[in-house]
Amino acid sequence: MRVVLSSYGSRGDVEPMAALAVALRGLGAEVRVCAPEDEEFADRLAGVGVETVPVSYSVRALAAGPKPATVADLADRVVMLAAAQYEAVAEAAGGADTVVATGLFPAVTGARTAAGKLGLRYAYAAFFPGMLPSPHHPPFPLPGRPLPEGVTDNRTLWDLDVESQNVLFGPGLATLRANVGLPPVDSVRDYAITGRPLLAADPVLGPWQEPADLDVVQTGAWVLPDERPLPADVEAFLRAGEPPVYVGFGSMAMQHGPTDTARVAVEAVRARGRRVLVSRGWADLAPVDDRDDCMAVGEVNHQALFPRVAAVVHHGGAGTTTAAARAGAPQVVVPQLVDQPYWAGRVAALGVGAAHDGPVPAHDSLSAALATALAPRTRAAARELAGRIRTDGAERTAKLLLEGFGEPA
Numbered sequence: 530m531r532v533v534l535s536s537y538g539s540r541g542d543v544e545p546m547a548a549l550a551v552a553l554r555g556l557g558a559e560v561r562v563c564a565p566e567d568e569e570f571a572d573r574l575a576g577v578g579v580e581t582v583p584v585s586y587s588v589r590a591l592a593a594g595p596k597p598a599t600v601a602d603l604a605d606r607v608v609m610l611a612a613a614q615y616e617a618v619a620e621a622a623g624g625a626d627t628v629v630a631t632g633l634f635p636a637v638t639g640a641r642t643a644a645g646k647l648g649l650r651y652a653y654a655a656f657f658p659g660m661l662p663s664p665h666h667p668p669f670p671l672p673g674r675p676l677p678e679g680v681t682d683n684r685t686l687w688d689l690d691v692e693s694q695n696v697l698f699g700p701g702l703a704t705l706r707a708n709v710g711l712p713p714v715d716s717v718r719d720y721a722i723t724g725r726p727l728l729a730a731d732p733v734l735g736p737w738q739e740p741a742d743l744d745v746v747q748t749g750a751w752v753l754p755d756e757r758p759l760p761a762d763v764e765a766f767l768r769a770g771e772p773p774v775y776v777g778f779g780s781m782a783m784q785h786g787p788t789d790t791a792r793v794a795v796e797a798v799r800a801r802g803r804r805v806l807v808s809r810g811w812a813d814l815a816p817v818d819d820r821d822d823c824m825a826v827g828e829v830n831h832q833a834l835f836p837r838v839a840a841v842v843h844h845g846g847a848g849t850t851t852a853a854a855r856a857g858a859p860q861v862v863v864p865q866l867v868d869q870p871y872w873a874g875r876v877a878a879l880g881v882g883a884a885h886d887g888p889v890p891a892h893d894s895l896s897a898a899l900a901t902a903l904a905p906r907t908r909a910a911a912r913e914l915a916g917r918i919r920t921d922g923a924e925r926t927a928k929l930l931l932e933g934f935g936e937p938a
Contacts, residue, residue, distance in 0.1 A: 531559040531625040535618050537636030541848040543570045548753035550579045552923035563617040582621040586613045607635040607701025614639030627935050637721045638702045650935035654727040656847040657868040658737050662687040665738040694718040723936045733917045749922025750851045757830040766824045772839040774798045777808025779846050792817045797895040840902040845869030857915035859902040863890050880910040
């Protein structure tokens with residue numbers, strides 16, 4: 530069997546696909562992953578022996594570039610992203626049976642269009658429950674399409690979400706489909722996610738609630754075992770004193786700007802009597818001075834690092850939240866967008882950390898959140914939760930796919 534895994538987004542959208550690819554390969558399947566052309570993704574996938582077909586548009590360039598000014602500009606971008614993903618999936622799909630897609634919706638629709646055109650089975654994967662329609666939670670707001678004030682019925686909000694998805698992404702998808710000889714679809718969202726999506730989130734950390742309209746299959750998070758050692762300088766820093774607080778915001782640019790964000794974070798951690806490990810990330814954070822209680826790190830193995838820190842301050846991506854939870858590390862989540870407010874709320878509700886109020890950390894607000902995260906009761910709760918996080922999500926999903934999971938073309 531050959532499976533094509535399609536992803537377009539940040540590290541949190543690509544890393545789980547690497548985990549699933551390794552699990553599929555372990556069961557004898559052939560796997561190709563379509564992912565952004567950015568070098569960091571290609572290197573990561575190559576490092577675990579996964580064959581990659583690059584999507585010819587850098588996600589980092591997309592994140593750093595200007596935002597579409599008009600609906601017409603957005604439609605052009607949707608066509609570009611959907612077409613790039615379509616072409617990558619079509620290139621990877623020779624002899625394939627199934628396409629599994631995740632990431633930005635325009636890219637997902639491109640992958641589904643390729644699967645349909647080629648007659649392949651198709652499955653959609655979400656990494657947090659709020660991506661999927663449910664009477665138990667609202668959709669997240671889309672660009673330029675805020676949720677209406679005063680409307681609290683979730684079913685009504687999800688009906689409005691269909692309209693918003695069609696307005697934002699419908700014209701671009703219709704153009705792509707016309708270009709490849711296919712008719713338009715009635716609902717972009719329902720076409721992308723299908724009636725039986727996969728939910729690759731831990732059932733304790735991010736549970737799916739029943740009853741619901743969709744037949745959701747929750748597998749657990751897709752986690753790639755990481756055996757890479759920590760860099761020698763990071764290892765030396767860890768051994769030189771008490772466990773530090775890790776501060777990193779992944780692919781987020783941060784509204785404060787890198788210098789102010791780093792200064793606020795470092796000063797707030799120091800005020801709690803802790804050393805600091807600052808992860809540069811896409812925001813390019815750096816130490817604010819040359820004191821030896823603070824160190825900057827690049828991309829490192831979170832599975833090796835997080836069990837050795839006092840707390841993890843981060844943006845609330847699904848991957849970082851799950852990695853910290855598995856490590857038993859208390860968390861402070863400073864949410865920026867999409868799934869991050871959800872994960873912030875779950876961390877607070879489970880008692881394993883604090884949800885920062887808003888996307889811009891200030892010294893006092895971050896210091897207060899750290900006080901919660903560094904409390905003994907929070908550390909105890911985080912350690913207890915760690916023992917309940919599933920570790921077999923990728924393997925379970927791989928078996929489902931080999932058994933024929935997915936929607937027929």
